[in-house]
Amino acid sequence: MEKLNLENVKVSLIIPTLDAAGYMPALVSILDKQTRKPDEIIVIDSESEDATVRMAEQAGYRTLKVKRCDFDHGGTRNYAVAMSRGDIVMFLSQDALPSDEYYVENMLKGFANEEVVMISARQLPRKNAKPDEALVREFNYPADSFVRSKEDIPRLGIKAYFFSDVCSAYRRDFFDEIGGFESPLLTNEDMLMAARALAADHKIGYCAEAKVYHSHNYTFKQQYKRNFDVAVFMETYKDEIKSEGTTGEGIRMVLFIEKQLLKKFKIGAAVHCVFDSAAKFLGNRAGRKWKRNNA
Incomplete structure (x- = not known):
């Protein structure tokens, strides 16, 4: 990858929205206060x-529109990137x-490493x-930054591919080189991009600063549906994302959460965690099972 001049680099921040008023x-308030403001x-x-589009335009943001029925986690983001002009493209969930x-300033610092x-x-x-x-957030998002590469996959297992477009940034030259996000895609466009970056001998950064x-209080039904979709994704792309150890990582997380909750005598929360x-x-x-039967 070509070396970036982080002082002069152009930054595009993309926010997919649906009834986000x-x-x-x-969001507008904190983005307006950034020490390093996005160029767009x-x-x-x-x-x-609702008033999402009007509020975005009043804030000076550029607005693009897609039909709700045409929304796709990969394709919609690809369209926004194609319409942007930044050397660094950032994504933020509504x-x-x-x-x-x-x-923004802290996210950009991670690109000082030219391999990231x-x-x-x-x-x-x-x-x-x-x-x-x-506690899920505490388990998945540690307080220390790190960089990972293909060589870390045997050690980290499924965690090597862990990445989230809830709050992310990409080098545009890499994004174009890799061909953008897979599309159409029901979920986890970010995780698949991470797998392809590692396969291409690039490095991925995690910036704890x-x-x-961001968190969700999903119902049990919502958790079931969400994990059903993720499992279909994982089975579909199992040749690119080596998912051995997924169950083991899940068990480690549950044990961590239960230990912390019981230590604090939060019995109700511990029971909720079991059902969740x-x-x-x-x-x-x-x-x-559904994917294997419908392959």
């Missing part, structure tokens, strides 16, 4: 029925709120996060 005021902010909206004014082509940020739980959901508040984990496990099993 409730998130916009806080693009909102790509899927037919919101419900991900940067924790401070240094978010994509970076994800640290996710912190929102104040209303359930106790077990808060760049932080966003069961929903994830059953969804995963069903998704893999």
Whole structure:
């Protein structure tokens, strides 16, 4: 990859939205305070029925529109990237709120390593996060930054591919070289991109200094559906994402969460975690079985 001049590099921030008016005021406020402001902010909206587009335009953001029925995690993002002009392309989910004014500045620092082509940020739980959901964030998003390469796959297993477009940044030359995101794609376009980056001998960064508040209080039914979809994805791309150890990593996370909850005598939360984990496990099993039967 060509060396970037981080002082002069152009940054495009892309935010996919759908009925995001409730998130916009806080998001606009913190983005306006960034010490390193993006050169452009693009909102790509899927037919919101609220004031999302109007609020984005009032903030000075560029707006793109796609039909809700045509939204695709890979293709919609590819379209936004094609319409952008940044040397670094950042993605931020509508419900991900940067924790401070240094978010963009900190994300860019990771590209000082010329071998790093994509970076994800640290996710912190929102104040209303359930106790077990808060601990999921602690388990998956450590306080120390790191870089990983293809050589780390045997050691890290499935974690080597762990990446999230909730809060991410890509070098544009890499993005173009790799052909953008797979499309159409139901979910996990970010994880597949990570796998392809590692396969192409690039490196992936995790920036713990760049932080966003982001968490979900899913119902058991929602967890089942989400993990069903992820399992279908994993089975579809099993030749690119070596998923041995997925179950073991899940068990390690559950044991970590249960230990922390019981230590704090949060018995109700510990019980909730058991049922939540069961929903994830059953969804995963069903998704893999469905894909194998419909291959």
